[in-house]
Amino acid sequence: MSFSSLPLRPFHPHPSRRTARGFTLVELMISIALSLGLIAVMLTVYQSTRAAAKRQEQLSELQQGVRTAFEYLATDARMIGHRGCFTRRASGLSFPGLTAGTLDTNYQLGVEGFDFALTGNALPMTSANPTDDTDASNWTANGAAAPAIANLPLDTVSGSGLGLTPGSDVLVIRSVVGQPVRLTLDPATSGSSTTLTLQNTGARCSNGVDGLSGFCAGSHGLIANCTAAQFFTVPAAPAGNTMVTGNALVATYTTAAEVFPVHTVAYYVKRGTSGTGPSLYRRVFDGTTAGGLEEELIDGVETMQVQYGIDSNADNIRDGNYVTASAVTNWDTVMTVRVSLLMRTTDQLEGGNALANSATVGGVAVTYPVDADDKRTDRFDRQVFTTTIALRNRIAYF
Numbered sequence: 001m002s003f004s005s006l007p008l009r010p011f012h013p014h015p016s017r018r019t020a021r022g023f024t025l026v027e028l029m030i031s032i033a034l035s036l037g038l039i040a041v042m043l044t045v046y047q048s049t050r051a052a053a054k055r056q057e058q059l060s061e062l063q064q065g066v067r068t069a070f071e072y073l074a075t076d077a078r079m080i081g082h083r084g085c086f087t088r089r090a091s092g093l094s095f096p097g098l099t100a101g102t103l104d105t106n107y108q109l110g111v112e113g114f115d116f117a118l119t120g121n122a123l124p125m126t127s128a129n130p131t132d133d134t135d136a137s138n139w140t141a142n143g144a145a146a147p148a149i150a151n152l153p154l155d156t157v158s159g160s161g162l163g164l165t166p167g168s169d170v171l172v173i174r175s176v177v178g179q180p181v182r183l184t185l186d187p188a189t190s191g192s193s194t195t196l197t198l199q200n201t202g203a204r205c206s207n208g209v210d211g212l213s214g215f216c217a218g219s220h221g222l223i224a225n226c227t228a229a230q231f232f233t234v235p236a237a238p239a240g241n242t243m244v245t246g247n248a249l250v251a252t253y254t255t256a257a258e259v260f261p262v263h264t265v266a267y268y269v270k271r272g273t274s275g276t277g278p279s280l281y282r283r284v285f286d287g288t289t290a291g292g293l294e295e296e297l298i299d300g301v302e303t304m305q306v307q308y309g310i311d312s313n314a315d316n317i318r319d320g321n322y323v324t325a326s327a328v329t330n331w332d333t334v335m336t337v338r339v340s341l342l343m344r345t346t347d348q349l350e351g352g353n354a355l356a357n358s359a360t361v362g363g364v365a366v367t368y369p370v371d372a373d374d375k376r377t378d379r380f381d382r383q384v385f386t387t388t389i390a391l392r393n394r395i396a397y398f
Contacts, residue, residue, distance in 0.1 A: 058345035058381060065298035066343060066385040069280050072297060074389050076265050077337055079175035080110035081393035084258040085226040088393065092228040096247035098220065100147040103156050104264045104285035104292065105220070107174050107231045111334050111391070113306050113325035114139045114152040114170040122365045123167040123303065128344070128378045129277045132163030132270050139170065140326040148331055157266045157283060159294065165278045167366075168269040169306040169325065171339065175265075176222060177286070178203055180258035181213040184241065187223075187253050194232075194249045196223070197242045198259060205288045206263065212238035214261040218287035223249065225257040233287060261286065267339075272299045280304065280341065302342045302382070305362025309336035309388075316396035322363070335395045340386040342366060348379040359384050 023031075081087060098105040106112070116123075117140045136154035158164050178201075185197040203214035215221060217237040223230055228251035235246045263286035272279030273296055280301040285292040307322035311333045318335040328334065340362030349355070355376060358367045361384050369377045 054347075054350070058347065059383065062300065062343050062345060062383055062385075065300065066341060069298050069301070069341065070339070070385075070387045072282065073171075073267065073339055074387070076173045076175055077111070077389040078392050079177075080173060080391045082176050083222060083229045083393075084180055084224040084260070086224040086229040089229075092251065094228075094230045094250050096230070096250065097233050098231050101149060103149060103153050103172065103266070104287075106147055106149060106264070107220070107222075107262065108147045109331045110174050111308075111337065112142070112149060112172040112331055113308065113328070114142065114172075115306065115325040116140070116167050116169060118167065118364060121363065122367070123361075124367045125167070125302070125369050127369055128302075128380060129271070129275075130166055132158070133166040134161070134163035138166065140324075142328075143326050144329050144331050156292075157268055158270055159291070163270065165269040165271070165303065167364075168278075168303045171267040171304070171306045171337070173265045173267070174262065176260035176262050178214060178261065180260055183253070183255045183257055183259060186255055187249055187257075189248045192248050194245045194247075195242055196245065196259065200241055203261075205261075206284050206286050206293050207288045209288070212241060212243055213259075215243055216288045218289075220262045220287045221245075222260045222262050223253055223257055224260075225251075225253055227251070228253070231262065266292075267304070269301050269304050272296060274299060277344070278302055298343075300344045300346060302344055303361060303364075303366065304342075305340045305364050307338040307340075307362055308334045309338065311335045311394075316394060318395070324363075334391065336388055336390050338362065338386065338388045340384060342382060342384055344380040344382045349381050350379075355379060355381065362386065 095107055098107055100106055100108050117138055136152050139152040142148045142150050152170060157170060181201060182199050183197060184199055188195045198213050201213040205211045205214060205216035205219065209216050215234050215238055219234040221232050221234060223232065230249055230251065233246035234243050236244060263284055266283045268281055269278050270281060277299065278301060279299040280297045281294060282297060283292040283294045307324060308328055309318035309322055310328065311317060312319045322338050342359065342361045357370065357376060358365065359382065368382065371377050
């Protein structure tokens with residue numbers, strides 16, 4: 001076979017236009033534009049999802065915080081008026097050695113409150129981190145007669161020389177603490193004091209000291225049976241299973257009586273320890289710590305509004321609408337307490353989320369900080385939480 005017999009292919013000096021064809025400049029620009037558009041959409045979706053997730057996370061933190069705060073409030077408030085077998089009785093109750101009309105020892109009243117004096121029931125917020133108000137006269141005078149405290153003892157509540165968040169109310173609760181403690185021997189009175197011998201439950205005092213069933217030096221207490229009850233003080237630290245009262249017991253008690261530690265708790269709002277905004281606090285007065293023991297419960301609480309459900313006809317059922325503290329004429333007629341908290345998130349939200357400029361908190365019209373053009377000066381997400389607590393030892397439903 002010779003090479004001359006092979007078929008010859010035509011020679012093309014240039015390759016086919018089809019195989020050499022690429023993208024034109026217009027096609028490249030269109031492709032880039034479509035890619036950028038797709039990336040922009042993806043970034044928008046990512047940012048939106050990220051912002052929504054962040055907002056949900058912060059709202060969850062708010063809800064967890066408010067649950068904690070309301071649990072503290074409910075635990076204290078539901079014990080108002082509890083005196084063991086003596087509950088719902090008045091004749092035979094005594095308070096020797098405990099000063100009436102003083103915030104920390106006014107055990108004649110289980111609940112008291114002080115509301116901030118507002119104009120037109122409106123609270124215009126001027127700052128997300130307001131300066132604490134040190135003028136006690138900005139809280140309204142108590143409308144109830146003695147032994148109610150006439151005016152807010154601001155230094156006692158907030159600490160000497162300190163203040164509270166303007167526009168926020170103060171709630172004071174006095175109640176027994178924990179379970180009753182049993183006497184193991186009949187009380188022994190000698191002169192102006194009585195020796196009580198108790199079982200030791202291991203409960204600590206509010207200052208963390210191991211005492212006798214929650215009693216330490218300075219503690220306040222209550223002893224009760226079915227015919228009499230008496231509040232008392234414990235001037236000295238218990239020794240073993242015995243403690244000595246500051247005043248002799250007026251009535252006769254046996255081992256059938258019950259003994260309780262008691263305390264006064266004030267709830268209020270003031271600038272938090274972080275310095276970035278207000279927090280909900282409580283101060284516990286039980287005689288063991290001079291000036292009471294202050295606890296910061298949750299941050300981000302911008303105002304607390306408290307209302308009271310009143311029984312006006314002595315049937316132990318709340319009547320009519322809720323009222324503010326200044327409208328209460330007899331604190332023994334309070335059947336329910338309604339607490340509303342305005343809370344905000346820890347961090348400000350990113351742009352794109354629509355935010356309200358106002359809210360109603362416990363009947364008070366609250367407007368958030370705005371500038372001269374009526375635009376929000378911050379992007380904190382705010383929520384209102386409300387709880388109503390029945391005073392179980394007063395209301396007829398329990």
